[in-house]
Amino acid sequence: MSLKIIVLAKQVPDTRNVGKDAMKADGTVNRAALPAIFNPEDLNALEQALRLKDTYPGTTVTILTMGPGRAAEVIREGLYRGADEGFLLTDRAFAGADTLATSYAISMAIRKIKDYDLIICGRQAIDGDTAQVGPQVAEKLGISQITYAEEIRKVEEGVITVKRRLERGIEVVAGKLPIVVTVNSSAPDCRPRNARFIQKYKHAKTVTEKQTAVADYTELFNIRPYLNLEEWSVADVNADVKACGLSGSPTKVKKIESVIFQAKESKSIAPTDDEMDALMKELIANHTIG
Amino acid sequence: MNNLFVYCEIEEGIVAEVSLELLTKGRSLANQLGCKLEAVVAGCDLANVGEQLFPFGVDVLHVFDDKRLFPYTSLPHTSILIKLFQAEEPQIALMGATSIGRDLGPRVSSALTSGLTADCTSLEIGDHEEKKENKVYKDLLYQIRPAFGGNIVATIINPACRPQMATVREGVMKKEIVDANYKGETIQHNVNEFVNDTDFVVEVIERHMEKSKTNIKGAPIIIAGGYGVGSKETFNLLHDLAAVIGGEVGASRAAVDAGYTEHDRQIGQTGITVRPKLYIACGISGQIQHIAGMQESSIIISVNNDPAAPINAIADYVITGTVEEVVPKMIKYYKQNTK
Numbered sequence: 013m014s015l016k017i018i019v020l021a022k023q024v025p026d027t028r029n030v031g032k033d034a035m036k037a038d039g040t041v042n043r044a045a046l047p048a049i050f051n052p053e054d055l056n057a058l059e060q061a062l063r064l065k066d067t068y069p070g071t072t073v074t075i076l077t078m079g080p081g082r083a084a085e086v087i088r089e090g091l092y093r094g095a096d097e098g099f100l101l102t103d104r105a106f107a108g109a110d111t112l113a114t115s116y117a118i119s120m121a122i123r124k125i126k127d128y129d130l131i132i133c134g135r136q137a138i139d140g141d142t143a144q145v146g147p148q149v150a151e152k153l154g155i156s157q158i159t160y161a162e163e164i165r166k167v168e169e170g171v172i173t174v175k176r177r178l179e180r181g182i183e184v185v186a187g188k189l190p191i192v193v194t195v196n197s198s199a200p201d202c203r204p205r206n207a208r209f210i211q212k213y214k215h216a217k218t219v220t221e222k223q224t225a226v227a228d229y230t231e232l233f234n235i236r237p238y239l240n241l242e243e244w245s246v247a248d249v250n251a252d253v254k255a256c257g258l259s260g261s262p263t264k265v266k267k268i269e270s271v272i273f274q275a276k277e278s279k280s281i282a283p284t285d286d287e288m289d290a291l292m293k294e295l296i297a298n299h300t301i302g
Numbered sequence: 303m304n305n306l307f308v309y310c311e312i313e314e315g316i317v318a319e320v321s322l323e324l325l326t327k328g329r330s331l332a333n334q335l336g337c338k339l340e341a342v343v344a345g346c347d348l349a350n351v352g353e354q355l356f357p358f359g360v361d362v363l364h365v366f367d368d369k370r371l372f373p374y375t376s377l378p379h380t381s382i383l384i385k386l387f388q389a390e391e392p393q394i395a396l397m398g399a400t401s402i403g404r405d406l407g408p409r410v411s412s413a414l415t416s417g418l419t420a421d422c423t424s425l426e427i428g429d430h431e432e433k434k435e436n437k438v439y440k441d442l443l444y445q446i447r448p449a450f451g452g453n454i455v456a457t458i459i460n461p462a463c464r465p466q467m468a469t470v471r472e473g474v475m476k477k478e479i480v481d482a483n484y485k486g487e488t489i490q491h492n493v494n495e496f497v498n499d500t501d502f503v504v505e506v507i508e509r510h511m512e513k514s515k516t517n518i519k520g521a522p523i524i525i526a527g528g529y530g531v532g533s534k535e536t537f538n539l540l541h542d543l544a545a546v547i548g549g550e551v552g553a554s555r556a557a558v559d560a561g562y563t564e565h566d567r568q569i570g571q572t573g574i575t576v577r578p579k580l581y582i583a584c585g586i587s588g589q590i591q592h593i594a595g596m597q598e599s600s601i602i603i604s605v606n607n608d609p610a611a612p613i614n615a616i617a618d619y620v621i622t623g624t625v626e627e628v629v630p631k632m633i634k635y636y637k638q639n640t641k
Contacts, residue, residue: 111418112415140420141420142408142418143404144411144420146408147407147409148411151409156503156504159405179401180511182508182510183373183509183510184506184507184508185375186505186507187503187504187505191504262416262460262462263417263419263445263458264458264460266444266459269455269456276616278615278617278619279618279620283628283631285635288628291619291621291632295580296639300579300580300600300601301548301636302640
């Protein structure tokens with residue numbers, strides 16, 4: 013038995029390294045100002061897909077990502093680890109999308125890919141932490157979902173068995189294919205890049221990347237067509253432009269405020285024996301502790 | 303019509319804390335809007351939920367009682383909310399930012415194209431002027447949450463689509479009974495009119511739920527560690543201090559991500575919200591997401607070797623030093639002074 017798996021991956025700004033220019037005046041994220049990484053839980057998702065590929069020979073793993081041109085990097089990272097192909101959904105009209113407009117665009121791209129048994133993605137992306145896109149894509153495709161997955165145990169006769177890690181326990185559930193599975197960070201880490209795949213795919217490029225590259229890749233790409241990474245626009249996936257991007261987003265950012273904490277009158281204490289002794293005495297005396 | 307709905311979670315016949323907290327918030331928003339507060343419960347053996355819910359000011363309770371609705375699976379509960387919301391047209395729908403609410407909310411909002419804001423830390427009612435359309439939207443739900451990166455709070459609105467949906471974590475809102483004798487109406491719905499047999503495509507084979515191992519939410523003293531603690535070994539010092547002075551150990555997200563401690567100790571917007579008598583922040587710089595979860599602590603002590611750590615601004619006591627240096631001294635002088 014072989015499976016057709018689509019992994020949804022997002023390139024995210026590394027929120028662990030945020031500077032002052034992180035937000036634009038309109039309240040959306042200024043991605044250009046931040047280092048971009050493969051969303052961590054999407055890597056956990058990719059690993060689950062690759063394990064299925066190891067278990068069920070003939071299985072294919074397709075990376076689907078949406079973002080600006082540089083998000084093609086996510087596809088290459090996937091290919092380096094064992095994915096078979098990837099598509100980049102990119103169009104100015106997708107910009108400013110909330111989770112609903114995002115899931116609409118992704119669901120239209122999945123309809124274009126058409127053949128799939130399983131869609132796997134990270135539970136949530138670190139730049140928003142909403143955990144909404146997976147379930148919203150499932151709903152738009154009219155299929156079910158298994159969220160908070162920690163381990164895909166098996167797929168047999170069209171039924172997938174998944175262990176879920178919830179905030180207060182675990183569940184093992186069985187669901188009929190096709191289905192969306194969203195994966196937690198408690199799942200195993202993704203395998204590292206494979207030297208052979210790096211060698212094979214290091215020149216993989218989108219049309220836009222080829223046009224801006226210094227070297228001429230025409231001949232190479234004619235010999236090795238798998239190096240072509242397809243870019244899809246709104247029109248390519250037959251999406252309604254009004255349902256995409258800012259115009260397709262029911263939620264709007266009304267305002268953003270820098271937070272200024274109500275500063276307290278704080279008492280400075282040096283970590284000396286005398287001052288620490290005095291502090292503990294004070295806390296005991298006023299019944300804060302003890 | 304156009305009332306405020308809260309989806310309530312039930313485990314073993316008991317309504318979840320987060321649902322009661324949302325009903326409390328929902329009641330006060332409904333009063334402001336002049337609308338009713340309606341609660342939805344779906345599960346089995348729900349005979350006793352009314353007496354748990356009405357004291358929180360529920361005007362209408364929608365009950366969906368069917369063996370197949372427990373344990374929770376995505377599609378049947380989604381079908382119930384979609385059909386109920388299509389018929390009742392709520393203006394606002396709230397649910398817990400739990401593994402259930404975060405599974406259910408997005409599906410319902412996707413089907414109703416209504417928009418959904420996750421993990422709100424505050425909900426308010428207000429107007430919005432859309433200058434381009436020259437239009438004023440009255441009485442919108444302001445869905446307020448810390449956004450991106452840590453130093454910004456965003457107010458999200460949903461001007462045109464209904465319901466305005468939001469999820470909120472447990473502990474963020476305060477639970478408060480309105481009136482122990484509050485009377486509301488109960489509607490027992492015919493579940494078969496809401497769900498299809500084809501909704502039961504996912505089956506729960508095994509289920510082990512446990513009470514949380516930690517009791518951070520109710521602890522009067524919390525010692526929390528951040529990334530600045532530096533290592534798992536140093537993090538153990540916090541447990542030593544907690545054992546001596548009788549507290550619980552919490553952590554910032556960065557400390558959890560670094561593997562210093564377990565996820566269920568995470569305090570902040572995407573973790574637990576706490577209001578202890580004493581909060582000792584060790585090696586925590588103080589991103590807004592963390593502050594959101596502990597700023598109502600009565601007394602805050604910050605232990606940080608960076609005198610400019612943002613958390614120091616809200617601390618009552620600022621100790622500039624390392625965790626390795628300060629925490630053992632706290633233990634030593636606590637013991638010495640309590641003998």
